Amino acid sequence: MTNYIFSETSLRNFTRRVFLAIGCPPADADLATDVLLQADLRGVDSHGVARLSGYVRLWEKERINTRPDIRVVHETPTTATVNGDRGLGLVVAPFAMKLAIEKAKTYGSGWVSVKNSNHFGIAGYHSLMAVREDMIGLSMTNASPLVAPTYSNERLLGTNPICYAFPAGKNAPVVVDMATAAAANGKLEIAQRTGSEIPSGWVQDKQGNDSTDPNELKVGGALLPLGSDKAHGSHKGYGLGAAVDILSAILSGANYGPWVPPFVAFLDPPADPVGEGIGHFLGAMRVDGFRPVGEYKHHMDNWIDRFSKAKTVDPAKKVIIPGQPELEAEAERRKTGIPLVQAVADDLNQLADKLAVERLF
Incomplete structure (x- = not known):
C-alpha cells in the first residue's frame, strides 16, 4: 500500500x-x-x-462538546475529580494533569480522576507533562469494551492503557506506555488498512478461538488481555485492565466495564449508563519528595546505562529502554x-x- x-x-x-x-x-x-x-x-x-x-x-453525533466547561467537582488538597463536560479527551486530560502537577508542587503529589470525557490520545503525552517539572507522571484511561476477561468470550473491558513516565538526567525519560490488552485496537485498524493478518494471541473469535483476522471485532470477536491466555499470564493483563477501569471510572463517576461508550460513531452508547462518559486517572509525584533530584537523576541514568549494556541472547540485538523506540522515531520523523x-x-x-x-x- x-x-x-x-x-x-x-x-x-x-x-x-x-x-x-x-x-x-x-x-x-x-x-x-x-x-x-x-x-x-x-x-x-x-x-x-x-x-x-x-x-x-x-x-x-453530538457526543463530543467542542466548547466544554471543564470543572472540578470534588477536591481535597492532593486529590480532585474533574467533569470534562463531554469535551475532547485531548483537552480534558491535559487540564487534569495540570491540576495534578499544581497540587504536587504544593503537597508533593497530586491525583485527579476524570469523568464525562472522551478518548484522550496517547497516555504518554499526559505523563510527560509531569516529567518536564521533575515529577513522575502517571496516566491511564478506560475505553470501549473490546477485551474479554480471562476465560470469557464477553467483551467487558477496554484496552485500558497505562503510562508511567520517569525523568532522568543526561538520558531521555523512561516511558512505560502500554495497553493492558494483548494489542491496542489501533493496531488492528492499521492491519485492516494494509490488508495484513495480525499475530496469533491478539484476538479471539466469538466462540473464543484464536484468530489472526484483524476484522474479528466486527463480527463478535474480542481482544485478549495482555498475556493472551491463562498459560501465558492473561490473568495479569486482565487484572491491570480492571485496575485502570476502577481508578478511571468507579473512582470518578464515569462509565465502566461494558457501559463505556464506544469510540466509533455508528454504535450508540449503552441505553443504561452507570456513569458519565469515559474516565481517566492522572497523577504527578515530585521526585524531591523522596530524595534530592540530583541524586535521583544520577541513579536513574545509572539504571538506564546498565540496562542498555545488558548481555543479550542475540548479539545483534540490545535491551530496549522503555520509551526509546518512540524517541528514535521522533528524531527520525522530525527530519524526514x-x-x-x-x-x-x-x-x-x-x-x-x-x-x-x-x-x-
Whole structure:
C-alpha cells in the first residue's frame, strides 16, 4: 500500500483547521492537535491523525462538546475529580494533569480522576507533562469494551492503557506506555488498512478461538488481555485492565466495564449508563519528595546505562529502554517527515471536503 510522507508542519496545520472547523476555541484546537501530532511523531500511528475522523464523527453525533466547561467537582488538597463536560479527551486530560502537577508542587503529589470525557490520545503525552517539572507522571484511561476477561468470550473491558513516565538526567525519560490488552485496537485498524493478518494471541473469535483476522471485532470477536491466555499470564493483563477501569471510572463517576461508550460513531452508547462518559486517572509525584533530584537523576541514568549494556541472547540485538523506540522515531520523523498510509491520507482529504477546509494535498 502506498505511503505518503508529510511534514510535521503540514499535518499540524491541517489538523488544527479541522478542530477549528468543528468549533474548538483556538487554544483547544492547538492543544488537541499537539496531542495527536505527538503520537505520529513518536511512531504511535494508531493514535495520531488517523483518529481525527473518529473525533469528528463523534462530534457530528453530538457526543463530543467542542466548547466544554471543564470543572472540578470534588477536591481535597492532593486529590480532585474533574467533569470534562463531554469535551475532547485531548483537552480534558491535559487540564487534569495540570491540576495534578499544581497540587504536587504544593503537597508533593497530586491525583485527579476524570469523568464525562472522551478518548484522550496517547497516555504518554499526559505523563510527560509531569516529567518536564521533575515529577513522575502517571496516566491511564478506560475505553470501549473490546477485551474479554480471562476465560470469557464477553467483551467487558477496554484496552485500558497505562503510562508511567520517569525523568532522568543526561538520558531521555523512561516511558512505560502500554495497553493492558494483548494489542491496542489501533493496531488492528492499521492491519485492516494494509490488508495484513495480525499475530496469533491478539484476538479471539466469538466462540473464543484464536484468530489472526484483524476484522474479528466486527463480527463478535474480542481482544485478549495482555498475556493472551491463562498459560501465558492473561490473568495479569486482565487484572491491570480492571485496575485502570476502577481508578478511571468507579473512582470518578464515569462509565465502566461494558457501559463505556464506544469510540466509533455508528454504535450508540449503552441505553443504561452507570456513569458519565469515559474516565481517566492522572497523577504527578515530585521526585524531591523522596530524595534530592540530583541524586535521583544520577541513579536513574545509572539504571538506564546498565540496562542498555545488558548481555543479550542475540548479539545483534540490545535491551530496549522503555520509551526509546518512540524517541528514535521522533528524531527520525522530525527530519524526514511523518508517513501516512494511503487509506488514512484519503480519509483526511474526504474529511477536509466535508468540513470545507483546505485539503492535506
